[in-house]
Amino acid sequence: MTSSAIQKNSKYNHRETEAKWVKQWESNQTYKTPELKTGDKKKYILEAFPYPSGDGLHVGHALPSTAGDITSRYYRLKGYKTLHPMGFDAFGLPTENFAIKKGIPPQQTTLESIKNFKVQLKKLGVDYDWTRQINTTDPNYYKWTQWLFQLLYKRGLAYKKEALVNWDPIDKTVLANEQVTKDGTAERSGAIVEQKLMSQWFFKITDYAERLLTDLDGLDWPESTKQMQRNWIGKSDGAEVEFQLGYEGDTIRVFTTAHDTIYGVTFLVISPEHTLVAQLTTEDNKTAMVDYIAKAKQKSQLERTDLNKDKSGVFTGSYAIHPLTGGQIPIWVADYVLTSYGTGAVMAVPGEDERDYEFANKYDLPVIYTNHTNSFVSYSKEIKTNKDKYTLINSGEFDGLTYTVAREKILDKLIEHNQGKAVTNYRLRDWSIGRQRYWGCPIPVYYKPSNQSKVLVIMVHGGDSTGSSEDGRQDDKITDRIVEKNQYSTSKGCPVWGENLDKVLDKEIFDVVAPVFPNAENALYSEWKRFFEQIIESQLKNNQYQDIVVIGHSLGTVFLQMYLSSEDFNERFGQKLSIIQLVGCCESEGDFEVTDNWAKIKSQVGLIKIHHSQDDSVCPFKWGQLYASKLGLASFDTYSNKGHFEQVNFEELANQLRSNFVGAKTVESLIPEQDLPLVLPNDANMTSGKIKPLGENLDFVNSANKLYGDGAQYEGDTMDSFVCSSWYFFRYLDPSNVAKFASSETIKQWMAVDQYVIGAEHSTLHLLYARFFTKVLFDEGLIDFVEPFVQMRHQGLILGPDGQKMSKSKGNTINPLEVFEQYGADTLRMYEMFMGPFDQPKPWNTDSIKGVRRLIERIWAMQDRCYYSSAVDSARLSQLGIIHGPKSERTIEKELQKLTKKIGEDIESYSFNTCISEFMKFVNKVEEVGGLTNYQFLRFLILLHPFAPFVTEEIYSQFELPNKKPSISMEQWPEFEAQMLVDTTIKYMVQVNGKVRGEFEIETNMPEAAVIAVAKESVSKWLEDKEIKFCKVVTGKLVSLVVS
């Protein structure tokens, strides 16, 4: 540029400049993604899309965005066509909770937050192509989330089942295993997660366990993340061994990775939830067992895994037969065995397993050592470190064999005897995706009643008021209190209730039975029991029921409590009681001691619901609370202004029955594709400060009947937002396609993602799910690759100035808007890159950022040091080895060449921090020698442009240049000339006895002898009177001498 173009000594005004370019880039569509033609080189650069929180941009967001921007701009300058999109992952609980708190619909909050985020991201100067923006809450987007759900369903990878799930009592929803922290709390809400039996949608990610594991090997990802996924998938190779029981029929199957220790098995341990527990427990051990299991159930997941110091268990009294020795093996129940892994049963080898050893010691069980030391050895450690020395003893015909051989032979023998097989086990569980909340993607499924399956509803009424407690039948009485206290008859009211309920329930689905139990005025347990069982038997004779629901009132609930805690309903009728509606609860506080076997009750019923009026004068409300807590219920339905006999709201009850049972005895169907998307209803009830979970919005749920016939109901759960966010990178390719999730051509052109930057917290969630979806799409033949992210890196956390994680409550947050205002976006970007290694956590330093701002100022001032060289191409000539011009120009040229090489390499290896240092060094050098040519300055600006787009664009715009482009981003990356980096002389250093003692400079390509001669001279002081014993020349670097 000519000197006239320079505004000397003008200070860089970042506010004006940045605002100007934000506008211009937008109106000029500078960063619109170009069309890809065959032969074009492409880069798909991706950063995780943010959750648009109301707080707006965080300095942490700038880190991945800037890194992506640097790479994207770098490759664009290098002639690549780049796709660099951004969008919003907007479904989720924070918005819903905020909506409830503030009474603003989530739709509105979301749009406002997105708008705000976009403005702020634009201020950062990132080259996102905003025409491709996506928003997961937009029906045009989630239509394809639903389509994906249906694809999985059709491939047998989406299913609904009754399962113990993680229940978050604060956010009132189910969570995926991946969303529960190690200490058993919810990742988001921090609540202690409960285990709840519920009917839930799952994705069968376990089908892909092996592929998810093996395909990790080829990925350019941080090793730690790959390892984390490997651990999460948790593959172990071993064997399933069958142990016969003392009687015909059942066997106990155990999973083991150490089947070569099988001769050391001295007992079996099964989990308290094992299906054979009841059967195996002998009469003598029953009390202890029932007690133990009840205690185990009461323990939360947390307690059960945390209390690993003291193992406990109970002997069942039964024995299994050792498959090879035929010996008797006692069977124990202990809660250190997990139901969810393997078969829920283990063969205990106390001689080689620490847990079994501890257990054997505690309960005085025999120990057999099968390893060569004939003493306790931890098998798992031993085979890792000492595998080859490990040989067997006490193992019959296998004595003396080494680990490897024994493993093989013992397995062969088990297989031969039909008592075992090789099995691979994975720790990975299926992905639970249903969420009982409103602000999520609706699951595109509806249910319709099926005629075959009905529900039996039995009402068990309370007691009547007459009779005496002293009539000789006392022992068998349901409670002592009933006859004294009751003043009302419910045996007469009950049939009326039954009629009322029958009126409002669909007769094709529900059979309501409301009998009058015998002697209600002085009820006897044995009598009621006989009567109750007879009713069920006679109903089952003529009908098949999907579910049996018992509604107990008052004394009726006490009866049920006694019945279910002592009788085996499930076994007797081959059916579980799926719900029990306890209206009015119990008769007295003392009833809670009628039985304390709450565990058994819980094990026999599915869903438990309690209704209790706060104004029940017969049974105080606190009894209801006590009941709920005994049964482990988080909540129950409460009323007020209702007496003991008035608290049945038939409509309410009927709705509850319908919504809880409609799924179990109905047929599920996918919503036809042409009806997608199934749109989330607008919640009209915001003024009340409430948002109904989708499933409780009966207007919505029942609206399915308009399209799919009478009785049709939509699924009331929404999807985990990770479903929405784990396929989004496909939608950027073709965001407005109405016919497909993305067209095959664009997928072919742009996928896979070449560079992905995302936080390490997604290692086992999003990154695993996205890989899973990609493989499913591959299997469906829609794409031709199996891994979505070729290269992935994590950004490190930016900590507060105090070294702590930034948080509002700690008051250590940095507001990026203030930084924009004070220092400008270029400074923020470069500072964040300069802070330290990209993937490491690093504290914000309010002082350090000044150094970066100074750099920008000095670069701005470089315009004054830039002189117009008459030979514009003198640099070019220099590259060819014909060096003209002043010495300073040659010095700078060489530095610039080095810089060009270094910046390119460092961008490609994510070493952004050293890039900034290199820029600083270069600027120092320019100031030292006094200036640089305009052509050198131009190339420098191009190198700097990915890091500081605003200031470089501004200076460029003032350049006088032939063939000037509308934007510096359209310039070409300078190529360095390797020959320019070769010096004519080389500096050597000289070491004597390993210590640096001197240095010298010498022409390149000198013979070694000459180099040594000069080297000796340069350190003559250290060689006096000494004999040189060793001499080594490292060409171009150093001479190492060893003297006596």
Add this chain to the structure above:
RNA sequence: GCGCGGGUGGUGAAAUGGUAGACACACUAGCCUUAGGAGCUAGCGCCGCAAGGUAUAAGGGUUCAAGUCCCUUCUCGCGCACCA
């Protein structure tokens, strides 16, 4: 307990096995300025006046040469955790 990363000045940090502390921040001294939360110059691991010595969590090893490779220990962070 297992797995994966780290540990270098007052601070953030550099360093294909080859002059440890580049580059910056802070600090100190000086200059300039009406003033400065501006700019410029110089210094800045530790010991020492200096020559020099000595330093990359600790100890050992390999090597002409180790922050870097190997072994042991300590320590911090992350992940998994009674996974049979």
